[in-house]
Amino acid sequence: MPLIALDDIRAAHTRIAGTALRTPLIALPGHPGIFIKDESAQPIGSFKLRGAFNAIALLAERDPAALKRGVITYSSGNHAQGVAYAARALGTKAVITMPDNAPTVKVEATRALGAEVVFTGPASSARKLKAEELAAEHGYTIIPPYDDPAIIAGQATCAVEILEQAGTEDLLILSPVSGGGLLSGTATGTKLLSPSTQVWGVEPALAADATESFRTRTLVEWPAASTTRTIADGLRTQSLGHLNFEHILAFVDGIVNVTEEEIFDAMRVYLSTTNLIPEPSGAVTLAAALYHAQELPKAAKTVVILSGGNLDPALRTQLESELAAH
Structure with missing residues (x-):
C-alpha cells in the first residue's frame, strides 16, 4: 500500500x-x-479521536450500509474511546475488544460513550483476533488502531x-x-x-x-x-x-x-x-x-x-x- x-x-x-x-x-x-x-x-x-473519526467518517462517505452495520476495534483504551465517540457521533454501533488488564477508567469511559466492551487476554494479538472473529460473524467494519x-x-x-x-x-x-x-x-x-x-x-x-x-x-x-x-x-x-x-x-x-x-x-x-x-x-x-x-x-x-x-x-x-x- x-x-x-x-x-x-x-x-x-x-x-x-x-x-x-x-x-x-x-x-x-x-x-x-x-x-x-x-x-x-x-x-x-x-x-486518538483524530484518526478514529477520520476513518469512520470516511466509511460513512464510501459505504453507508457498512456504517449502519456497526464498527469494531481492538484497543487498550484511548482508541476504544475514539471509536466509541466517533461511532456515537455518526449514529452507529461500536464494539471494542479490550485486554482484561485495561485501566478501569478507560473501560468505564468507553462504556459511557455507548460502546459494547468484550474482554480478551493481555496480548495485543489476542484482542485483534477476537475483533476479526466478531467482525466476520456480525458484518462489522474493523477500525484498526494504527495500521x-x-x-x-x-x-x-x-x-x-x-x-x-x-x-x-x-x-x-x-x-x-x-x-x-x-x-x-x-x-x-x-x-x-x-x-x-x-x-x-x-x-x-x-x-x-x-x-x-x-x-x-x-x-x-x-x-x-x-x-x-x-x-x-x-x-x-x-x-x-x-x-x-x-x-x-x-x-x-x-x-x-x-x-x-x-x-x-x-x-x-x-x-x-x-x-x-x-x-x-x-x-x-x-x-x-x-x-x-x-x-x-x-x-x-x-x-x-x-x-x-x-x-x-x-x-x-x-x-x-x-x-x-x-
Missing part, C-alpha cells in the same frame, strides 16, 4: 473539524524552549497544527510510539510540509520493539510478557503496524527510550508545574526532552506531544501525595 499524501492529510483535517479540537500549544513553565501539544484537551482525553491509511492521515493532523502554532524554524517534535499511528502520522505530516523539521519517537525501554525495528530496519515483535511491564499502558503494543513502519522508515529521524522512573518524574513535573493531567503514555515525550537531550538534536523549540490525559485516579492520588510530601 502506498504512503499517504499531503492531500489525504488535508482532507482528514477538513473531515474531523468540528469534532476533534485544534488543541493548544503550551509553554512548559520553568523550561524555556519546551512546548506541550496538549492532546489531553480532546473530548475523549487523547489524540490503516485513514488512521495515519487523521493522526497527521496533529502535526499540521503544531507547524502552524510553533513555526517550522529550528523545531524538534517528539511523539510517543506504540503501534506507530501517532508517530507515523506526525512524521509524515511534518516532513511533507517542513522537510527540515526533526521528528523523533519516544518509547519506554521496557517496550522498545519500535526502537529495535527502526534500528534494524526489520519489523520485529516483542512478547506480551515483555511489553506489559511498562506503566505506560497505551504503549504496550507488541509490534509496529506494517504501514506505520513504512512511514516511520521514510520520515522519522530517530527513536529514544525512557525508563520507568523518568516517566514517573515527567508526570510529577506536569502535575507540579501545570494544570495538565498526563497519563504515563503521554508523559514519555517530556521524559525524553528532560532526561535525554544529549541523544536528541539541538533545537530552539522542542514540542512534546502529550498524547493523552486519561490517568488512573489511584495513580494520580499516589503521585500527588508524593509531591505534597516534598
